Amino acid sequence: MLHWLRHYRRAMLPGDISAGVVVAMMMIPQGMAYALVAGLPPVAGIYASIVPPVLYALFGTSRTQSVGPMAIVSLMTASSLAPLAAAGTPLYATLAAQLALLSGLVLLACGMLRIGFIANFFSRPVMSGFTIGSSIVIALGQLPALLGASLPALHLPSAILGLGSLVILLAARSLLAPQLRRIGVGSVVADIGAKLVPMAVVLGATVLVPVLGLEGLGVRTTGTVPAGLPVFHLAASFGHWQPLLQPALLIGFMIFLISMSGAQTLALKRAEKLHSNYELIGLGAANVGSALSGGFPVTGSISRSAVNFAAGANTQLASLITAALLALALVAPTGWLALLPLPALAATIIVAVLGMLDTTTLRTAWRYDRVDAAALLATAAGVLALGVEAGVVVGVALSMGALIWRASRPHIAVLGRIPGTEHFRNVERYSAETAAGLLLLRVDAGLFFGNVEAVNERIEDELAARPDTRHLVLVLSAVNAIDTSALFALAELNTMLRTRGIGLHLAEVKGPVLDRLKQSALLDELNGKLFLSTAMAWDALSPNARTH
Structure with missing residues (x-):
């Protein structure tokens, strides 16, 4: 008053x-x-x-x-x-x-x-x-x-x-x-x-x-x-x-x-x-x-x-x-x-x-x-x-x-590059090019105990559909947090991919998430590299590109 x-x-x-x-x-x-x-x-x-x-x-x-x-x-x-x-x-x-x-x-x-x-x-x-x-x-x-x-x-x-x-x-x-x-x-x-x-x-x-x-x-x-x-x-x-x-x-x-x-x-x-x-x-x-x-x-x-x-x-x-x-x-x-x-x-x-x-x-x-x-x-x-x-x-x-229910089923997109640019989009929505042996997956939600199993299942489905994959890049631009359960799941995924000869790479990790990951052993044991951008991962891992 x-x-x-x-x-x-x-x-x-x-x-x-x-x-x-x-x-x-x-x-x-x-x-x-x-x-x-x-x-x-x-x-x-x-x-x-x-x-x-x-x-x-x-x-x-x-x-x-x-x-x-x-x-x-x-x-x-x-x-x-x-x-x-x-x-x-x-x-x-x-x-x-x-x-x-x-x-x-x-x-x-x-x-x-x-x-x-x-x-x-x-x-x-x-x-x-x-x-x-x-x-x-x-x-x-x-x-x-x-x-x-x-x-x-x-x-x-x-x-x-x-x-x-x-x-x-x-x-x-x-x-x-x-x-x-x-x-x-x-x-x-x-x-x-x-x-x-x-x-x-x-x-x-x-x-x-x-x-x-x-x-x-x-x-x-x-x-x-x-x-x-x-x-x-x-x-x-x-x-x-x-x-x-x-x-x-x-x-x-x-x-x-x-x-x-x-x-x-x-x-x-x-x-x-x-x-x-x-x-x-x-x-x-x-x-x-x-x-x-x-x-x-x-x-x-x-x-x-x-x-x-x-x-x-x-x-x-x-x-x-x-x-x-x-x-x-x-x-x-x-x-x-x-x-x-x-x-x-x-x-x-x-x-x-x-x-x-x-x-x-x-x-x-x-x-x-x-x-x-x-x-x-x-x-x-x-x-x-x-x-x-x-x-x-x-x-x-x-x-x-x-x-x-929504959080437990996050949207996951397979990415490709828009020809002639450094922009990467969902291949189901855009005419984008992919590279042999390279799989780019963008997870559009935070990773926590409630959705980590669904994420793992989707990764397995995409790898099964692309048996020639040699590099898996998880694009984490939409991930605001990774809890302990998800951290263990990523570590287990890293170990599994190493035994199959597939490199696990991370791209566009947000600062607060990266700060948390640095407190764990995941980055040191990562079977791949940490990339600042998806474009940098593409340039490093895709010698030849093809249209999707």
Whole structure:
């Protein structure tokens, strides 16, 4: 906060005020709806939207991040607490706050230890699969509230109100912004106007409840919303620390990942730089604040942050204004909040999560890399079939598995010389010349215990295909490291080739790799030479060249 306050200018204030007001209007229905997703009273969503953004503003580095309840984290909260307590009970609310506290402490510890780089190990396709699976789970979970009951026995007034709200929201989502632009409204105003439709729908449905007597017809509402600011206290059940630890680790990881994905996108638009370790500290403090004020785990919302950005937010003062307005909403009479109909809130949740069903990543991955596409689909299926926490584990395992699978099968190219040059290229891609008795192999990955066997097999295959080989040159221009297992494998290859009358040569060894090799006996025992370049090896070992 001290950094952006020091550089604050009066010209920034109008944008921060407008963004703060717009996001506050979004937060009331959205926060209450996401509290319901988490299995908590609607007011908990407002509690979780007041203190967390204030604490994030103190430590976080994104100027447009909107921190508060978010659909996926709310779903993970409900999934984690369901085996431990019944939703709506005091114990459940206590455990939700305790889960936020543990998640916050995990994030703070990661920030202090400077391990923000861990987010890099969750690939974008896997993250997309997790989002798709979670969105479907959330949408399906809201159908009973939308229809007033289960499908075979739906409650007609609730279903009419819920489905009517859903149709209006879907129509506004796809049609309102283009229509506003068509009549001359600016793009930014049109987009913000479309984003505020959920607030208008919820307010309209709330007005209909007393006018049409919907509560008397059986339409469920949020019920009494206590007035007044949240009371700071630490609620904890000491017998539940251990069962909450694993979910807290997973939720903390997802909080950071979701928050960073949205904040990075917005930061790039303004050429701003985020510091991942300070983001961890800011998000950790926000979750500790949520726990102390009767909330539940929170994160940076991608959709709200985008609205905050579009509405003109220049600094975190916009989030502070949002928090102040929400606090005023609780200080003022809250009787009208008790009339918010659950079918309309369910409709806003469904439309919000349907916006996360983006298949762009799937289509791109399917064309570009089927392994990534398979990981995306498997993660989504894991969330649907096994649950949210298991889906996270599946995603992480698949990310690591894909990385190990690729690393264990490095690309190896047979090289030839482009005629008349000193450039050497893959003979399968270029019309390059090779030399009798000389085999040039370029290994395009570091050599380690996981891939050294595959490299040896490929070398044997190439030697078998070229029985006249007298010199094997390993071009190591793409090798950044050689571990101990690979060092022993190279030594064994050297010994084997010597017995077969074949020289083993190394070319284009990088400096750090060469420094390590000098600490071993391999270079002294090498059955060949060390060449600075592939061209030098070619000149020394190929008296006659032929076209491949």
